[in-house]
Amino acid sequence: MNRDKLLWKLQNIEGKGKTAVELYHEISSACVNEILSEKQKAPARCAYYFSVEYLMGRMFFNNLLALGILDEAREIFAAKGFDLNVFEEVEDAALGNGGLGRLAACYLDSAANLGYPLYGFGIRYKYGLFKQKFVGGEQVEEADDWLKVWGDPWSVRRSDEKIEVNFADMTVTAVPYDMPIYGRSVNILRLFQAEGSAEAEKISEYLYPADDCEEGKLLRIRQEYFFSAAAVGQLVQKYVKKYGKNFEHFPEFHVFQLNDTHAVFAVAEFLRLLTKEYRLTFPQAVEVAKKTFNYTNHTILPEALECWDIKLVEKILPEIAQILTRLHIFAGREWNICGYPKPEIAEMSIVRGGKFSMANVAVYISGHVNGVAEIHTKILEERLFAAAYRHFPEKFLNVTNGVTQRRWLLLCNEELAKFYDERLGTAWRDDLSLIRNINCGDAETLSAFSTIKAEKKRQLAAYIEKKEGVKLLPDAIYIAQVKRLHEYKRQFMTALAILRIYFDLKAGKLPDFTPTVFIFGAKAAGSYKRAKEIILFLNKIAERIANDEDVNARLQVVFVQNYDVSYAEKIVAGSDVSLQVSTAGFEASGTGNMKLMMNGAVTVGTMDGANIEIVEEAGKENNYIFGASVEEINALENTYDPITFAEEHPRIKRVTDTLTDGTFEDADGKLKDLASSLFKQTYNRADHYYVLYDLLPLVDALLKVNEEYKDKTLFTKKQLENATHSAFFSSDRAIQTYAEKIWGI
Numbered sequence: 072m073n074r075d076k077l078l079w080k081l082q083n084i085e086g087k088g089k090t091a092v093e094l095y096h097e098i099s100s101a102c103v104n105e106i107l108s109e110k111q112k113a114p115a116r117c118a119y120y121f122s123v124e125y126l127m128g129r130m131f132f133n134n135l136l137a138l139g140i141l142d143e144a145r146e147i148f149a150a151k152g153f154d155l156n157v158f159e160e161v162e163d164a165a166l167g168n169g170g171l172g173r174l175a176a177c178y179l180d181s182a183a184n185l186g187y188p189l190y191g192f193g194i195r196y197k198y199g200l201f202k203q204k205f206v207g208g209e210q211v212e213e214a215d216d217w218l219k220v221w222g223d224p225w226s227v228r229r230s231d232e233k234i235e236v237n238f239a240d241m242t243v244t245a246v247p248y249d250m251p252i253y254g255r256s257v258n259i260l261r262l263f264q265a266e267g268s269a270e271a272e273k274i275s276e277y278l279y280p281a282d283d284c285e286e287g288k289l290l291r292i293r294q295e296y297f298f299s300a301a302a303v304g305q306l307v308q309k310y311v312k313k314y315g316k317n318f319e320h321f322p323e324f325h326v327f328q329l330n331d332t333h334a335v336f337a338v339a340e341f342l343r344l345l346t347k348e349y350r351l352t353f354p355q356a357v358e359v360a361k362k363t364f365n366y367t368n369h370t371i372l373p374e375a376l377e378c379w380d381i382k383l384v385e386k387i388l389p390e391i392a393q394i395l396t397r398l399h400i401f402a403g404r405e406w407n408i409c410g411y412p413k414p415e416i417a418e419m420s421i422v423r424g425g426k427f428s429m430a431n432v433a434v435y436i437s438g439h440v441n442g443v444a445e446i447h448t449k450i451l452e453e454r455l456f457a458a459a460y461r462h463f464p465e466k467f468l469n470v471t472n473g474v475t476q477r478r479w480l481l482l483c484n485e486e487l488a489k490f491y492d493e494r495l496g497t498a499w500r501d502d503l504s505l506i507r508n509i510n511c512g513d514a515e516t517l518s519a520f521s522t523i524k525a526e527k528k529r530q531l532a533a534y535i536e537k538k539e540g541v542k543l544l545p546d547a548i549y550i551a552q553v554k555r556l557h558e559y560k561r562q563f564m565t566a567l568a569i570l571r572i573y574f575d576l577k578a579g580k581l582p583d584f585t586p587t588v589f590i591f592g593a594k595a596a597g598s599y600k601r602a603k604e605i606i607l608f609l610n611k612i613a614e615r616i617a618n619d620e621d622v623n624a625r626l627q628v629v630f631v632q633n634y635d636v637s638y639a640e641k642i643v644a645g646s647d648v649s650l651q652v653s654t655a656g657f658e659a660s661g662t663g664n665m666k667l668m669m670n671g672a673v674t675v676g677t678m679d680g681a682n683i684e685i686v687e688e689a690g691k692e693n694n695y696i697f698g699a700s701v702e703e704i705n706a707l708e709n710t711y712d713p714i715t716f717a718e719e720h721p722r723i724k725r726v727t728d729t730l731t732d733g734t735f736e737d738a739d740g741k742l743k744d745l746a747s748s749l750f751k752q753t754y755n756r757a758d759h760y761y762v763l764y765d766l767l768p769l770v771d772a773l774l775k776v777n778e779e780y781k782d783k784t785l786f787t788k789k790q791l792e793n794a795t796h797s798a799f800f801s802s803d804r805a806i807q808t809y810a811e812k813i814w815g816i
């Protein structure tokens with residue numbers, strides 16, 4: 072990339088008389104053209120990432136930063152009387168729900184920066200994740216028409232590379248939109264748009280707004296097959312053109328990574344093409360596939376494990392259903408010959424109870440299967456895929472997640488980046504492990520860090536005031552719980568803990584309480600009733616506390632609307648404390664925990680997901696671990712009775728009673744329903760996620776933070792220890808691991 076030429080081009084963009092949208096397009100297009108003008112030599116072996124979600128966030132600032140022209144561009148346009156910050160209004164590219172989609176975005180960023188050839192495939196949704204508003208404390212969803220105002224100048228439509236995808240009842244054209252990812256190498260994220268009949272176009276209209284699946288949905292199957300088949304079709308076509316029909320060498324040039332089971336139809340399509348179009352025998356095709364595919368699991372929630380009704384698949388994809396059935400028989404025969412016990416074969420089977428188990432397809436075909444944190448991988452090996460692990464232990468490995476320090480530090484906290492620059496030079500930007508060399512015991516260093524944290528808190532408060540119209544308490548501890556809304560993530564438990572603190576404050580039992588602000592951000596899937604009730608409950612608590620003169624100078628709750636990547640950038644930089652309180656064994660990894668840590672928040676968390684590795688890196692003494700471990704939870708399973716438990720703990724009962732005793736207005740019984748999730752068997756057992764069991768330990772942990780925060784130097788040191796020990800959680804490290812251990816690129 073010719074930086075001077077690009078800057079010169081920007082210099083020559085006429086500012087006068089142009090709208091912000093016009094300028095946005097001119098600047099973005101100049102960058103894209105410059106990036107693409109660079110001729111890339113195609114590497115022999117490439118990795119391909121198959122993901123139904125990419126949560127890219129705002130592209131503009133990140134790309135200018137990657138190009139190394141962000142500061143200059145700001146100056147150039149300031150001189151023309153135009154403030155680039157206007158582009159903070161540009162919509163996020165929110166083509167994902169949460170962790171899994173954002174991880175894909177971080178990985179693309181890291182791969183390009185490290186110069187690894189990693190190409191992404193996915194869907195170009197017309198509408199991204201819904202926009203969220205609160206009306207009377209309740210979540211209201213609105214369509215995310217992200218292209219309407221600002222368009223998408225960071226992508227290039229490639230009509231010349233379109234490809235047809237066939238369903239039994241229609242043919243759909245998949246038109247690629249290529250988004251260059253700039254770094255040491257220029258990689259491409261290729262998102263397919265569905266075109267053709269009105270029915271066909273529906274396929275790429277909406278992102279499924281749930282991060283779990285309750286039942287098989289026809290449109291979801293169409294989406295998954297649509298992009299998987301388009302991607303596989305193109306790669307196979309290109310290979311045949313270049314190397315002919317001998318597929319023996321295909322795995323030398325290609326390695327596929329399945330981001331969860333959402334693209335497992337790619338396996339079936341690959342087998343279909345090789346056997347039906349290129350005349351390989353079925354065993355030959357399976358052999359090639361086994362050398363090509365790899366699978367990452369991101370969840371062990373039973374309701375999120377994809378199992379598609381065979382009848383449903385047969386209806387719209389008869390050939391694919393046939394191939395999966397054949398694979399089922401083929402694998403079964405293989406396992407039988409090896410003499411594996413019947414129950415274990417049943418456990419690993421592709422067809423189970425009239426459904427295709429997509430996870431079992433993935434595990435069978437993949438050369439490598441990985442979990443996303445140590446404890447999660449262990450759970451996969453011991454529970455979810457125990458039989459497969461027993462017979463194919465060599466397939467399994469752990470790759471703990473990571474996040475890109477470019478967006479989650481350089482971009483969102485330039486003050487902290489400068490702090491490192493001044494003390495370490497700039498080499499840490501590409502090798503984050505160097506930040507460990509900061510001396511956390513040095514008084515001047517601590518004071519500088521504390522000044523930065525105070526400034527980021529001030530910026531966050533200003534932003535929240537602008538967006539929500541709420542003035543945050545100054546000089547308070549900022550505690551953030553920001554993530555998708557899910558029962559297992561236990562925002563509900565935090566709500567009850569806040570009520571506990573509220574009652575104690577009111578009763579004068581906490582005379583030395585340091586003012587505290589709880590910041591929540593979360594979207595609930597539109598159909599997830601219970602999650603929406605938790606949002607309502609938290610908003611009611613926020614209102615109650617705000618209106619209570621006894622406590623509102625010391626305690627505050629704010630639930631921000633429309634939490635997204637751009638909001639996250641502000642919150643992770645401006646928080647003191649990171650709440651990661653999932654029921655042990657349920658959060659595969661978490662990545663928000665890493666972003667907050669990188670910006671110097673201490674963790675109040677359970678021994679779950681990557682929290683365990685976070686405290687290993689930064690020290691247990693610098694964080695606040697509480698609650699039941701996986702082993703304890705497992706042991707409780709048959710004995711835990713939340714009703715008795717609450718009766719035995721009046722401090723718990725006092726707060727759960729507020730759901731039913733008229734403390735809060737509840738004409739439509741939503742809070743009553745929440746209470747029943749704790750005390751009655753509903754779709755889960757009573758208090759399935761051990762909210763009450765871990766509640767008082769959470770309150771204690773929060774009060775410990777509150778006490779220790781008073782020693783400013785000590786607390787700042789804890790924060791800095793966390794920030795400077797976050798290098799392991801860089802997605803650069805994660806991508807290096809994938810590249811070396813799985814992809815061989």
Ligand code: 26Q
Nearest residue numbers: 170171279282283284369443658659660661662
């Ligand atoms: C499946 C079928 C039908 C409709 C939707 C889905 C679906 C969609 C999204 C199922 C799951 C997801 C997303 C899962 C997810 O985001 N998991 C998170 O992945 C992160 C990255 O590895 C982890 O850090 C989190 O712990 C994990 O919850």
